[in-house]
Amino acid sequence: MSEKQKAMLQKLASLGGLFALLVVFSLTSQHFMTMSNIMTVGLQTSTITIIGIGVMLTIITGGIDLSIGSVMALSGVTAAMAVNAGLPVPLGMLVGVLTGGCCGLISGLFVAKLRLPPFIATLGMMMMARGVALYITNAAPVSGMPESFSYLGNGALFRMVEIGENGFPLVKFAGIPYPVIVMLIVVALFAFVLKRTRIGRYLYAIGSNEEAARLSGIDTDKVKMVAYTASGALAGLAGIIIASRLVTAQPNGSVMAELDAIASAVVGGTSLMGGVGTVAGAVIGSFIIGVLRNGLNMNGVSFFVQQIVIGGVIVATVAYDQYRTHSGNKPKNPTEKTKKDIKGMKVNKIATIATLALCMSTFGWSTSAMAAAKEIAVVVKTENSNFWQNVRGGSTDAGNELSEYNVTFQGPAAETAVDEQVNMIQNALNRGVAGLVVAPTDPNALVPALKAAWERGVPVALIDSGLNDDGKYHQSFLSTDNRAAGKLAAEQMIAALDGRKGKIAMMSFTAGSGSAMDRDGGFQEAIEAAGYEVIGPFYSNADMATALNQTVDVLASNSDLVGIFGSNEPTAVGMARAIEQRGYAGKIVAVAFDGNSDIQQFVRDGVLHGAVVQSSYGMGNEGVKAVAKILQGEKIADYIDTGVVYVTKDNIDSPEAVAVLY
Template sequence: MTDQQKEMLRKIASLAGLLLLVLVFSFTNEYFFTVNNILTVGLQTSTITLIGIGATVVILTGGIDLSTGSVVALSGVAAAMVVNAGVPVPLGIMFGVIVGGLCGFTNGIVVTVLRLPPFIATLGMMMVARGLALYITNAAPVSGMPESFGELGNGALFRVVEEGANGFPIVKFPGIPYPVIIMIFVVILFAFALSKLKTGRYIYAIGSNEEAARLSGIKTNKVKNYAYIASGLLSGLAGVILASRLITAQPNGGIAYELDAIASAVVGGTSLSGGIGTIPGTLIGSFIIGVLRNGLNMNGVSAFVQQIIIGLVIIVTVALDQLRQVKKTKKTQPTQKQEKLK
C-alpha cells in the first residue's frame, strides 16, 4: 500500500468515526439530528475549526502553539475596547484579528530568531497574552458594545422569519450562522494554500526534514514565521467571533482552547512530529470533538466525564500515530544485515 493510499485510508477512517458518532447520538436522542441542532453544532464547532487550522499549520512545521487560548481572549478584549472607544465595528473587529496576528508574529520571531523551542516560546506568549488581557481590563468583562457588534457572531444567512398571528416573530429557518460561513471559507482557503501554493509545500517539507529543506534553498525561518502568524490571525478571528456571540469580551475566556486546537488537528490525522496532516482532516477532527460534546451534553453526561472521554480519544489517536511513525522509521532504516553487506 502506497503512502497516498494510507493517507486516504486515514481520512476515510476519521470520517467514518464522525458518521458513527452522528448515528449513535441520533438513536440515543431524538432531538440530535434536527436542523436546529445541526446548525448549533456547526456554530459551536466553527471556532474550534478556526484555531485547529492554525494549530495544524504550525504542527506541520514541527512546532506547537500553546498560546491560542490566551490570544483568543486578548483579541476579543482588544476588539471590544476599541469599539467602545468609538471605532467603527468593522475596524474594531479587524483590529482584534491584527492583535492576534501580532502575537503569532512574536511567537515566530522568538522561535526562529531567538531559537527558543516552540513549546517554551508559545508557553511564554500564553502567559503574556493572558496577563495583558487581565491587566487592560482589570480582570473585568468588557461590555456595552453596540448591537451591531453582535452581528458577526449571531447573524445568519438565509434566515427566514415570519410574523405570527399574535404579532410575535416565528423563525421558519434559523439560517446559516456567519461563523459557519467564515469557517467554510477559511477551510477552503487554507486547503488550497497548503496543497497548491509554494509556501504550503515548503511547510510540509520543513516538517518532514527541516535541515534538508534549508539545504534545498527554502527560507525555513520565513516559512515558519508565516505558520505562526497564520495561527495568531486565526486565533484573533476566533476571539472576535466569540466576543461578538456573547456581545461581551471575557479576559478569562479561551481557557484550554489550545488543547481543543491541538486535539482537533491530531484527531484529524495531523502528526505531532510534523510533515503529515491536512485541513479537511482537521475539519473532521473538529467536528468529532464538537459532535462528541454536543451529543454527550444532550444525553446528560457530566462535563467531567466528557473531559475524560475526549482525553482518551486524544491519547488513542496520538498512540496510533506514534505506532505509525515507528513502523515508517523501521521501513526506511536499513537493517543491520544490509549495513554489513555495504
C-alpha cells in the same frame, strides 16, 4: 502500502468515526438530527475548526502553539475596546485579528530567531497574552458595544422568523450562522494555500526534514514565522467570533481552547512529528470534537464526563499516530509491511470502537433521564463546587416531587467558561426542553442565548445572578440579595472590630460576575462608610489555590490589615487556609461567603469570625418549582429573595443555620 495510501486510510477512518458518532447520537436523541441542531453544531464547531487549522500549520512544521486560548481572549478584548473607543465595528474587529497576528508573529520570532523550543515560546506567549488581557481590562469583561457588534456571532443567512399568535417569535428557519460561512472561507483559503502554493509545500518540507529544506534553499525561519503568524491571526478571528456571540469580551475566556485546537488537528490525522496534515483532516477532527460535545450535551451528560470521553479520543488517536510513525521507521520486508499495515488498521478500528463504546456506556445512564416528554434543564456556572452541587441536590429533589417533569443538571468545568455555558443552553433548547433554570455567569454574555429561549417560548427562571435584559427574556429571578448580603458581611465585621482601625482586604472571585459585583459593592460601600481603607478586590477566578496564594501575599504586604472578606466558597476556603497557615487566626477579623463543611470547620476553630450563607439548596429547589408553575399557567413573582443567615461559632448548630449549611 504507500504513505499516500496511509494518509487516505487515516482520513477515511476519521470520517468513518464521525459518521458512526452521527449515527449513535441520532439513535440516542430524537432532536440531534434536527435542522436547528445541525446549524448549532456548525456554529459551535466553527471556532474549533478555525483555530484547529491555525495550530495545524505550526504542527506541520514540527512545532506547536499553546497560546491559542490566551490570544483569543486578548484579540476579543482589543476588538471590543477599539469599538468602544469609537472605531467602526468592522475596523475594530480587524484590530482584533491583527492583534492575534502580532502575537503569532512574536511567537514565530521566538522560535525562528531566538531558537526557543516551540513549546516554551508559545507557553510564554500564552502567559503574556493572558496577562495583557487581564491588565488592560482590570480583569473585568468588556461590554457596551453597539448591537452591530453581535451580528457576526449571532447573525445568520436566510434566517426566517415570524411572530406567533401568543406574541412570541416563531423561528421558521434558523438560517446558516455567519461563523459557519467564515469557517468555510477559512477552510477554502488554507486548503488552497497548502495544496497550490510554494509556502504550503515549504511547510511540509520543513516538517519532514528542516535541515534538508534549508539546504535546498528554503528560508525556513521566514516560513515558520508565517505559520505562527497565521495561527495567531486565526486565533484572533476565533476570539472575535466568540466575543461577538457573547456580546462581551472575556479576558478570562477561552481557557484551554488550545487543547481543542490541537485535538482537532491530531484527531484529523496531523502528525505531532511534523510533515503530515491536511485542512480536510483538521475539519473532520474539529467536527468529531464538536459533535461529541454537542451529542453528549444533548444527552444531558456531565461536562466532566465529556472531558473523559474527549480525552480518551485524543489518547487513542495519538497512540495510533505514534505507532504508525515508529513502525514506519523500521526496516521490513514486503510481507512484514503488509502485516504491520493490517495491524495498524486494526489499531485504528479498535480506537474508534473503544471511543464509541465509551460514548454508549455514557448514554447508559444519560438517556434514561431524557426519556420523559417534559424536561426542565438546570444550567449553572460550574459543577466544580459544593455550592453548585447543593443547588443540584435541591433541583433533583424538586424533580422527584414533580413526577411529570425530568430535571437535568449541567455546568462547565469553571466559571470562566462562559462560552461553554452558552453552548449548553443552546443544546438544551435544541433537544426541546420545556423550561430552563439558569445561573448566568455573565449578565451580558447570556442575553443572546436566553433571547433564543424566549423566541421558542421556553420559560426561564434565573438563580443566584441576574441578567441585563430588562426582565424581557426571563420570567422570575430567585436569588440572595447579594448587595444586602455584602453589606451584612461588612456590618458584622465592623461590629467584631469594635473600633479597631486599619485596612480591609477583599478577596473576590470572577471579575464581571453579577453576584461578585453586588457582594463586593455592598461590602465595600458599608466598609468605606465606616472609615476603613479597602484594598482589592483580588480575583481568584473561583480557584482555591489562587485565593490561598493571593491571601498569603496580602497578609505579608499589609502589616496594618485588620479584616478580610472572601466573597464565594472556593475563595473563602483558600483565604481561610492562608490565615490558618500563616498564624493570623484570631488576629484579624475574617468573614466568608457560603457554608460548605470546610468553612463550617474554620468558623468552629475561630479562623473565621463568621460566614454569610445563602440557601443554595433553596435556589435549585424553588427555581425548578417556579418553572413548573409557569408551565402550568400559574403566576409567580418576578423576584424571589431566598435569604441569607450569618453563621458564627455561637449559632452554627441552630436550626436556622443547619437549614442552609451543606
